[in-house]
Each structure stands twice: as structure tokens, then as C-alpha cells.
Amino acid sequence: xxxxxxxxxxxxxxxxxxxxxxxxxxxxxxxxxxxxxxxxxxxxxxxxxxxxxxxxxxxxxxxxxxxxxxxxxxxxxxxxxxxxxxxxxxxxxxxxxxxxxxxxxxxxxxxxxxxxxxxxxxxxxxxxxxxxxxxxxxxxxxxxxxxxxxxxxxxxxxxxxxxxxxxxxxxxxxxxxxxxxxxxxxxxxxxxxxxxxxxxxxxxxxxxxxxxxxxxxxxxxxxxxxxxxxxxxxxxxxxxxxxxxxxxxxxxxxxxxxxxxxxxxxxxxxxxxxxxxxxxxxxxxxxxxxxxxxxxxxxxxxxxxxxxxxxxxxxxxxxxxxxxxxxxxx
Amino acid sequence: xxxxxxxxxxxxxxxxxxxxxxxxxxxxxxxxxxxxxxxxxxxxxxxxxxxxxxxxxxxxxxxxxxxxxxxxxxxxxxxxxxxxxxxxxxxxxxxxxxxxxxxxxxxxxxxxxxxxxxxxxxxxxxxxxxxxxxxxxxxxxxxxxxxxxxxxxxxxxxxxxxxxxxxxxxxxxxxxxxxxxxxxxxxxxxxxxxxxxxxxxxxxxxxxxxxxxxxxxxxxxxxxxxxxxxxxxxxxxxxxxxxxxxxxxxxxxxxxxxxxxxxxxxxxxxxxxxxxxxxxxxxxxxxxxxxxxxxxxxxxxxxxxxxxxxxxxxxxxxxxxxxxxxx
Numbered sequence: 001x002x003x004x005x006x007x008x009x010x011x012x013x014x015x016x017x018x019x020x021x022x023x024x025x026x027x028x029x030x031x032x033x034x035x036x037x038x039x040x041x042x043x044x045x046x047x048x049x050x051x052x053x054x055x056x057x058x059x060x061x062x063x064x065x066x067x068x069x070x071x072x073x074x075x076x077x078x079x080x081x082x083x084x085x086x087x088x089x090x091x092x093x094x095x096x097x098x099x100x101x102x103x104x105x106x107x108x109x110x111x112x113x114x115x116x117x118x119x120x121x122x123x124x125x126x127x128x129x130x131x132x133x134x135x136x137x138x139x140x141x142x143x144x145x146x147x148x149x150x151x152x153x154x155x156x157x158x159x160x161x162x163x164x165x166x167x168x169x170x171x172x173x174x175x176x177x178x179x180x181x182x183x184x185x186x187x188x189x190x191x192x193x194x195x196x197x198x199x200x201x202x203x204x205x206x207x208x209x210x211x212x213x214x215x216x217x218x219x220x221x222x223x224x225x226x227x228x229x230x231x232x233x234x235x236x237x238x239x240x241x242x243x244x245x246x247x248x249x250x251x252x253x254x255x256x257x258x259x260x261x262x263x264x265x266x267x268x269x270x271x272x273x274x275x276x277x278x279x280x281x282x283x284x285x286x287x288x289x290x291x292x293x294x295x296x297x298x299x300x301x302x303x304x305x306x307x308x309x310x311x312x313x314x315x316x317x318x319x320x321x322x323x324x325x326x327x328x329x330x
Numbered sequence: 331x332x333x334x335x336x337x338x339x340x341x342x343x344x345x346x347x348x349x350x351x352x353x354x355x356x357x358x359x360x361x362x363x364x365x366x367x368x369x370x371x372x373x374x375x376x377x378x379x380x381x382x383x384x385x386x387x388x389x390x391x392x393x394x395x396x397x398x399x400x401x402x403x404x405x406x407x408x409x410x411x412x413x414x415x416x417x418x419x420x421x422x423x424x425x426x427x428x429x430x431x432x433x434x435x436x437x438x439x440x441x442x443x444x445x446x447x448x449x450x451x452x453x454x455x456x457x458x459x460x461x462x463x464x465x466x467x468x469x470x471x472x473x474x475x476x477x478x479x480x481x482x483x484x485x486x487x488x489x490x491x492x493x494x495x496x497x498x499x500x501x502x503x504x505x506x507x508x509x510x511x512x513x514x515x516x517x518x519x520x521x522x523x524x525x526x527x528x529x530x531x532x533x534x535x536x537x538x539x540x541x542x543x544x545x546x547x548x549x550x551x552x553x554x555x556x557x558x559x560x561x562x563x564x565x566x567x568x569x570x571x572x573x574x575x576x577x578x579x580x581x582x583x584x585x586x587x588x589x590x591x592x593x594x595x596x597x598x599x600x601x602x603x604x605x606x607x608x609x610x611x612x613x614x615x616x617x618x619x620x621x622x623x624x625x626x627x628x629x630x631x632x633x634x635x636x637x638x639x640x641x642x643x644x645x646x647x648x649x650x651x652x653x654x655x656x657x
Contacts, residue, residue: 039520040491160382189381189547190591194601197593218521219550219593223600242597258595260525262554264577265594271554273525277490 001071001178001210002028002051007064007082009043009050011281012057018281020046020059022234025308026316028178028212030070033204035225035242036214037257041278042231044214045102048180051081052099053089071096071177094125098171100181105163108155114141115151118170125174140169143206144199161192165199175207182214197224218261222246230254233279233289236308239316248329250317252294255328288320296324334408336374336508336541337393338367341402344388344565361385361392362565362623363402363639368509370407373539375532375557377573379549379588385565386545390513393543394428395419424454427507431514433494437486444482446497450504470500474530492523499530502540510534510542516551528554549592553577561585564623566639572648581651584624622653630655 009021021043028034036044050061061082069079075096076088084092093099101107109117115137122133138148144165155163164184171179184200185193201224204211215221221228221242228245230238230253238251249255256274276293279285285292291301300320308318319325344361364385368374380386391397393404395411403410406422414422430436437446447467450456457463471478474496481489481497489497495515502510512531516524532555534540546552552559553573560570561582569582580589590603622628625635632654640652 039522190549190593191381191587194591194593198601216521219595222595222597223593225597246595246597256522260522261595262524262528262550263595264550264553264589264592265596265599268554268556270529271525273529274522277492277523278520 001030001068003065003067004028004047004051005065005067007047007050007066008062009046009055009059010062011059016282019234019284020281021050022281022284024064024231024234024236026229026236026239028210029227030210031204031208032226033200033211033213033224035221035228036212036231037216037218037221037228038231039216039257039278041233041281043234043281044216044231045182047231048099048182048212048214052093052097052180053081068178094121094171094176095174096176097178097180098174098176100167100171100179100184102183102186104167105160108163108166110155112154113151114153114155114158114166118166118173121170122173136173137169140173141166143172143203144169145195159192160188161195164188164192164196168196168199168203172203172207172209176209178210178212179203180212180214183216184213185220186215186217193220200224218257219263230257233284234281235289235318236316237290237318239308240314244315248326250311250315250322250326250329251290251319252296252321252325252328253290255325256293288318296321296328333370335367335405336370336407338365338405338408339389339393339402340365340405342389342392342399342404343401344385344392344397345400359565360388361399364389364562364565364567365402366560366567366570368541368543373535374541375535375544375555376542376560377544377546377552377555377557378560378562379546379552380562381547381588383564384562386562387513388565389562390428390511390543390545393511394426395422424505425508427502427505427510429495429498429502429510429512429515431517433491433498433518434486436498437494439486441485442482443484443486443489443497446501447504450501454505456504466504467500470503473503473533474500475526476500490523491519492527495519495527496530499527499534503534503538506538507540510540511545512542513545514547515544517546517548524551531555549577549588561588566623567642567652568624569649569651569653571646571650575646575649579649581645581649581656582624582653583628583630583655585651 005025007021007024011018011020024047038044049055051066055061066081067079068081071092072079075091076084078084118137119133137151141148141150146165185196200211225242228242229236232253238254245254246258249258260271260273262271274293287302287304288306291297306318306320308316311317311322342361342364346358346360348356348358378386392399451463451466457466468478476496516527531542535542544555556573559573559576561568563584569576569585577589580586620638621636622640625631634654640654642650642652643656644650
């Protein structure tokens with residue numbers, strides 16, 4: 001579906017370059033929910049903004065390709081999303097790729113009925129009649145589990161969870177092949193979060209689309225992701241199926257991240273956390289970017305940045321000491 | 331005769347007027363008849379869990395004396411805080427300390443971190459000399475596992491959110507309060523740094539005997555702390571008791587929905603059930619002056635739930651629930 005190659009997004013300032021996304025490569029498979037996980041400042045939101053060509057100065061996408069032949073077929077003879085013209089990319093938006101940004105439920109127009117907002121979006125990108133678009137709104141609301149009468153309401157009449165589902169309904173209005181959702185449940189109550197996550201899972205099955213979910217919240221990924229990309233300090237640390245990553249995390253950072261989640265489902269254990277704090281994108285640590293916080297770091301980790309290697313089929317890890325790290329799970 | 335409780339919240343009610351003007355008016359009962367107490371004999375870890383609008387922050391503000399309740403009172407060591415003299419307030423301000431949610435908004439950006447720790451020492455005369463002051467600061471930083479070189483002489487913006495919240499704990503350590511009110515203290519800091527904060531809070535309770543009211547929307551965080559729990563729903567207590575008893579066997583339909591909605595951090599434990607649409611959905615802004623606050627979202631509501639609010643029913647010594655199902 002997508003092949004992301006060596007994407008770098010830098011923000012330029014008088015103090016130097018903030019290397020927020022600094023050489024990220026991975027692929028997205030068709031009809032999967034791919035989770036991108038990492039803590040604040042790891043570059044996960046900036047990365048998807050780059051895919052969506054939303055980076056504006058002082059930020060620039062310095063290098064990289066995002067190959068998506070299945071999405072660009074019919075629009076352009078180029079397959080790299082980053083080298084399409086503005087007009088070509090505009091044609092893909094909403095129709096082929098849609099985006100549910102962070103806090104999108106607050107982006108609804110307060111003085112327009114829900115129905116009119118979604119119809120507007122449809123008519124901007126499609127050539128159907130208004131009456132047809134109106135019928136589609138009804139179907140869309142049903143898909144996300146809202147009743148038809150919501151169409152006639154204004155945003156202030158809806159709860160946060162309903163608004164978020166309206167935002168999701170709008171994003172699927174033109175049956176996109178790829179949906180990118182950034183922190184879709186952050187700031188929602190847990191009872192509502194559960195509904196939203198189940199709505200996203202149902203969409204994947206019903207529409208046969210691919211979904212990228214960006215979230216800092218590992219339990220969210222555990223519930224809905226098929227595969228996970230773990231980011232730290234602008235780089236990918238680990239990629240694998242969600243079962244493999246939770247069952248046997250191979251990168252010490254992933255391991256720490258999973259070990260530090262409190263849970264009511266398991267016996268209460270003392271949580272250790274990860275010592276230190278996230279580094280600054282102005283000056284990432286040399287060598288492995290995680291080495292100052294890593295419990296098994298060796299000399300090589302201070303001097304050489306590890307490449308992301310496929311250590312098992314479908315399992316990628318950027319760690320010099322992956323064998324040592326793996327033995328910690330035993 | 332039992333000792334006087336450290337803190338008693340007695341029939342606390344806080345009503346806010348809304349929409350005064352041409353659009354008519356109404357009121358929101360942010361907190362409605364909430365009562366609980368903390369023992370004066372041994373330290374307590376009490377977690378208040380609730381979703382947005384459950385009134386948890388309003389209760390904290392009443393305890394801190396930042397808002398006067400509409401009805402009811404807060405008593406500290408048996409005395410209504412509304413009747414405190416100036417001197418008693420000063421003592422209360424030392425004995426009850428607070429950590430707020432936003433580690434970025436609580437600091438004055440023009441002062442170095444050192445000042446955050448010096449001010450309380452001077453204000454409450456905790457040290458007799460500059461040397462002793464410095465010694466106290468170093469001791470406090472050790473207690474919260476911060477290296478003095480990493481934080482002293484630096485400005486707030488140079489510290490991470492996790493470090494800033496721990497400086498707040500260092501400040502609290504200096505004061506050795508009786509009670510800490512922590513209002514969503516970890517919700518804005520990264521998961522990898524949360525554990526350190528929570529572990530320090532636990533050590534304050536266990537090693538120094540400080541009680542804590544921990545306010546959170548995150549049941550898993552509260553569960554980690556153990557102790558007691560109060561579950562709030564729209565301004566009222568729906569269930570309370572021992573943390574393990576309540577989380578492992580939630581009785582109120584709202585508590586059950588809450589517990590069932592916490593995502594297990596393990597893909598082998600995925601939800602098999604559908605979300606309870608009602609529990610998460612219909613929520614009123616105000617109104618429902620009588621009856622159970624959860625009844626219009628409750629799958630098991632009965633006619634009498636609309637008549638009068640259910641009383642607190644004692645299930646065991648460690649478990650109480652406000653629901654007619656258990657009468």
C-alpha cells in the first residue's frame with residue numbers, strides 16, 4: 001500500500017535544525033491497521049503530516065519517498081506521494097487518502113448542521129448530486145454507529161464521542177483506500193474510547209481499507225493494531241506484528257515501554273519506568289539514540305547508530321545487542 | 331473513641347449557575363452530596379476516579395479552599411475549613427499540599443528551579459541557615475530521585491514534564507505535609523516517566539506517612555497505587571471501597587462499564603464484547619434533579635431509579651455502592 005523510504009523532516013531555526021523525523025523507512029500493507037507508537041516528541045505525528053504533505057515552513061521534508069502506486073494509479077504516472085504536484089495530490093485527498101487529525105472532533109463548524117458539513121466535503125471531491133450526497137450521509141452515520149437524526153443536529157448538540165464519530169464518518173465519505181488517524185481517542189473518556197476503537201476496527205472490515213493509527217497509548221494499539229511501528233527520537237526502533245511485539249519485545253526501548261504500562265487486568269507489579277528523559281531533536285545522542293537510557297548499552301551503542309535490520313521474518317529491530325535484549329525476555 | 335479524622339468531606343454540594351442572560355438560565359450540580367473521610371490514625375492512599383465532568387476537580391478545589399461549596403463542608407482535624415483563622419490557614423497551607431495536572435503551567439518561567447524549593451523553606455522557616463537550606467534542597471531532590479546537577483540552576487523550560495512534576499514532589503517533601511492532593515498529575519507526562527512519579531508518591535505514603543487524594547480519569551493508574559477508591563459519576567459517588575474489591579468486582583452498572591472499557595495492554599486480551607453504547611453515550615449537561623444520575627445511560631434502570639437517588643448500600647466493610655440493585 002505504502003512504501004516509506006528514508007523520510008526526513010527538519011525544522012529550521014536560528015538555534016539549528018530540529019531533526020524531528022530523521023530517516024524513517026517502513027511499509028504499510030493493504031487492509032491492515034498499522035499502529036505507530038512512541039512518546040511525545042518521537043516524530044510520529046510529524047511523519048504522518050509528511051505523508052499527507054502538510055509540512056509547512058520552517059519545516060521541510062528534506063529527503064525521502066513515499067511510494068504508493070496503488071493510490072496514485074489513474075491520477076499521475078508518478079508513484080511517489082512526495083513528488084506529486086499540488087493539484088495531483090489534491091485529487092488524492094479524501095478520495096484515496098483521508099486524515100483524521102488530532103482533536104478533529106473540535107474542528108467541526110459550529111454553525112453548520114452535521115449533514116451539510118459532510119455533504120460539502122463530498123461535493124468538493126466528487127461529482128454526484130446533492131440529493132445523492134445526502135443519502136450517502138445517512139449511510140455513513142450508520143457505518144459509524146450513529147442514528148440518522150444526528151444528520152440534522154449541530155455539533156454542540158453532540159457529545160465528544162459522537163463528534164469524533166462524525167469526524168470519522170466524514171473521513172470515509174469517499175471510500176478512501178487509506179485512512180490516517182492521529183490520536184483518535186486521546187482526550188475522550190474510556191467508555192467512549194472503546195466505542196471509537198471498535199468503530200475503526202469495523203471500518204477496516206466493512207470498507208476493506210487500510211488504517212494508520214498514531215497513538216502514544218500502547219493499550220490502544222494492543223486492542224486494534226495488526227502491526228506496530230515503534231518510534232523513538234525521530235527513528236524507527238522496532239517493527240512487528242502486535243502479538244510479537246507485546247509477547248516478545250526485542251528492542252530495549254519497546255521492552256521498557258511495555259513494562260511500564262499499569263494494568264488492571266494483571267497482578268499488580270512494581271513498575272520500573274525508563275530512566276532519564278527523551279532527548280532533544282536539536283541534538284540527538286550520537287550512536288544509538290536510546291543508549292543514554294538503555295540498561296544494556298555497550299561501547300558500540302555510543303559510537304555507531306544501529307540500522308533497522310530484519311532479524312526474523314517481518315520483524316525489524318534497530319539494536320546492536322538484539323540477541324542480549326531477546327534473552328531478557330526469557 | 332476513634333481519633334478525629336484527618337479530613338472529612340461532609341455532604342459537599344457545588345452548584346454552578348450557567349447561561350445567565352437572554353438564553354435563560356440553569357444550573358449544573360458539579361458535585362452533589364459527596365461525603366467521605368480520611369483516617370487520622372494512619373496514612374491513606376485514596377484514588378478518585380471519574381470521567382470528564384464527574385466533579386473530581388471541583389471536590390479537590392473545595393478541599394483546598396479555592397472554592398466555597400454551595401452546601402456541606404470540609405473539616406480538617408474536626409474543624410470546618412470555612413471557619414479557619416488566618417493562622418489556621420497558614421498551617422493548613424503547609425499541611426495540605428497540591429500537585430496540579432499541568433507541569434508546564436505551574437512554573438514561573440523567569441525563575442530558576444532553585445527558587446521553587448527555596449520559597450517554601452523561607453516562607454515556612456524550615457531552615458535556620460543557608461547551609462541548612464541547601465542541605466534540605468539536596469535531600470528533597472534525592473527523595474524524588476533527581477540529580478541536583480540536572481535541575482539546579484536551570485530554568486523550567488529546560489526540564490522535561492516528568493522532571494517538573496518530580497520537582498513538585500520535592501517541594502512537597504520539604505514540607506512533609508499530612509495530605510497531598512494530586513489532580514491528574516501524570517496525565518501530561520510520558521508513560522516511561524510516570525512510574526517514577528507514582529513510586530515516589532507511594533514512598534511518601536509508606537515511609538513518611540503522608541496521605542494522598544489522587545485524582546485521575548485513568549483507572550489503571552489508580553489501581554497501581556492501591557489503597558481506597560471512590561468512583562464518581564456526574565458529581566456523585568456511585569461506588570467506593572478497597573481498590574482491589576471494587577476493581578475486581580465492580581457492582582454499580584457505571585463502574586462495570588468503566589472497568590470493562592479500560593483497554594488491557596495485551597493483544598491476547600482483546601475485547602470480545604461490544605462497547606455499551608448507552609454507558610458511553612447519552613449524557614446530560616444538567617437537570618435530573620432527582621433519581622440516580624446514571625439512570626438514563628443504564629441498561630438496568632428501573633422505575634424507582636427516577637424517583638429518588640439510591641442510598642449508599644454497604645456490601646462489606648470494604649465496599650459500598652449506591653444502586654437499588656443491591657438493596
